[in-house]
Amino acid sequence: GGAGDVVHKVSITVAGVGAGVVASSSGESCGPTNETCDLSVVAGETITPTATPEGEENGFLGWSGACTGSPTTCELTVEDDATVTARFTPMFELSVRFDRSADCGTSNPAVVYVTTSVPGLSPENCASCGGYVCQARFPAGTELSVTATPGESGSTTGTCSDPGGVPTLANPAITGSCTANTEGGGFSTSPAACILTMNSNQNLVVWSCQQSG
Numbered sequence: 236g237g238a239g240d241v242v243h244k245v246s247i248t249v250a251g252v253g254a255g256v257v258a259s260s261s262g263e264s265c266g267p268t269n270e271t272c273d274l275s276v277v278a279g280e281t282i283t284p285t286a287t288p289e290g291e292e293n294g295f296l297g298w299s300g301a302c303t304g305s306p307t308t309c310e311l312t313v314e315d316d317a318t319v320t321a322r323f324t325p326m327f328e329l330s331v332r333f334d335r336s337a338d339c340g341t342s343n344p345a346v347v348y349v350t351t352s353v354p355g356l357s358p359e360n361c362a363s364c365g366g367y368v369c370q371a372r373f374p375a376g377t378e379l380s381v382t383a384t385p386g387e388s389g390s391t392t393g394t395c396s397d398p399g400g401v402p403t404l405a406n407p408a409i410t411g412s413c414t415a416n417t418e419g420g421g422f423s424t425s426p427a428a429c430i431l432t433m434n435s436n437q438n439l440v441v442w443s444c445q446q447s448g
Contacts, residue, residue: 241278245301245311246271246318252375253293253323258285266321276313284309286321294374296322326372327433329379333368334442377433383407384426385443411439 247257249266256266260283265272267289276282285308286295295307301317302309311317373379385407409416413429431437 242275243278243313244316245274245276245282245313247274247284248272248318248320249323250320251296251322251324253296253325254289255293255295255321255323256287256289257319257321258287260284278314279312281310281312284311284319284321286323288323288326291372292326293323294326294372296324296374298322325375327375328370328372328436329381329433329439330437331369331381331439331441334440373433375434379431379433381409381429381431381439382426383409383428383441383443406444407441408443409439409441412437 247259247265248269248271249255249257250269254267256264257272258264259274261274263272263274274282284302286298287307288295295305297303297305298309299320299322301311302319302321309319311319407425407427409427409429411429411431413431415430416428427441429439431439
């Protein structure tokens with residue numbers, strides 16, 4: 236810029252419970268915990284602050300102030316003094332494990348072909364014959380509703396049946412730190428549901444039973 240250029244101050248603040256850094260297009264870095272950094276920017280110039288969470292245990296919530304939204308990079312044309320805040324949050328892990336050892340009664344072994352659905356889980360709809368674990372991370376405070384649906388009777392793929400026949404699967408169940416939990420009773424084929432809040436790492440165990448008869 237020239238000697239007569241107007242220079243504005245852009246204050247970038249890293250905030251929130253989580254940790255992360257904000258790098259400016261000129262190379263300055265602010266963070267990873269609560270910190271405010273001031274930039275001197277010539278009027279009319281465009282800067283692109285970029286937010287990067289620190290490790291997979293943290294996530295970027297979004298911008299406030301002169302930058303808005305949740306894309307990690309903000310494009311800001313500076314026409315006046317400005318403040319920008321980047322908020323980070325802890326990310327907690329949800330782990331869903333399929334269990335073949337559940338007690339379904341001596342004549343009703345746990346066969347576990349259950350489809351478990353929760354937004355963001357990888358894969359979102361994971362089904363297993365046991366021993367398979369689905370995992371995903373969610374921002375602190377996220378409320379999840381996890382459902383488990385037993386495999387359909389007569390299905391020829393994905394079941395844990397003997398080669399001689401396909402069982403009717405029922406009585407799905409989810410155990411874990413659920414604030415609300417519904418399970419199919421009496422070998423119901425209705426989905427089981429678990430509601431939980433991600434304020435720590437959470438482990439869920441899912442199973443279904445083979446219908447008697």
